[in-house]
Amino acid sequence: MKFFVDTANLEEIKDVQALGILDGVTTNPSLMAKEGIAGDENVLKHYKDICDIVSGDVSAEVISTEFDGMIEEGLKLASLDPKIVVKIPMISEGIKAIKHLTSLGIKTNCTLVFSAGQAILAAKAGATYISPFIGRLDDTNVDGIGLIHQLTSIFQIYGFQTQVLAASIRNSLHIVRCAEVGADVVTCPAKTIHGLFNHPLTDIGLEKFLADHAKMNKS
Secondary structure (H helix, E strand, C coil), rough: EEEEEEEEHHHHHHHHCCCCCCCEEEEEHHHHCCCCCCHHHHHHHHHHHHHHHCEEEEEECCCCCCCCHHHHHHHHHHCCCCCEEEEEEHHHHHHEEEEHHHHHHCCCEEEEEEECHHHHHHHHHHHCEEEEHHHHHCCCCCCCCHHHHHHHHHHHHHCCCCEEEEEEEEHHHHHHHHHHCCCCCEEEEEHHHHHHHCCCCHHHEEEEEEEHHHHHHCC
16 A cells, blocks of 8 residues: 655655655645645646655646646646646546546546545546545545445456545544555555554553663663
8 A cells, every 4th residue: 555645845745755655745725825835836846846855646736627727737737747646626527637638648636536436437537546535524424434445346346447545534543444445545644644653562662672771781
């Protein structure tokens, strides 16, 4: 399973990259706004800065909601770096755009997916990734992990090459459960990835090892 970090913060990306386990980055307009990145040229430069840090795919989202605008933005984003994956919303115009960009050899990520039906449409259009938002589903009392399991099963049956990228990850347990049901990718905040390190028995064990070492090596 691939690990993507969901952020536009360069220091957070560098932090996870330093662990040696980072496979890519996802961003969106909200994350850009959080970092104070505004204006088309600044946004494009920031995407390029992210690409310069990581070796894997970087999802960059279009703002347009109609076909021509998505294609124009998608071509501009894809020209920045071969790592760029054009992130397209799950709407009818978006599916058309995914199909067109895929025909040009441009990688795409269909975002805001909340159902198996939506995911099937995106896979049929040739999306490189689909991004089901499992945390937001959980907020509405729908089993987000259940959707991931459903999608991995369907995609396996029909041989879809589209990768299931679990998004809206709320905690470290979400990551583990996504691995259990076969998600291809999880994307989450840096702090959630770091949360995988945590276990009280590890802390207790390390403290004891160090204490015993110090006791035996007193001068």
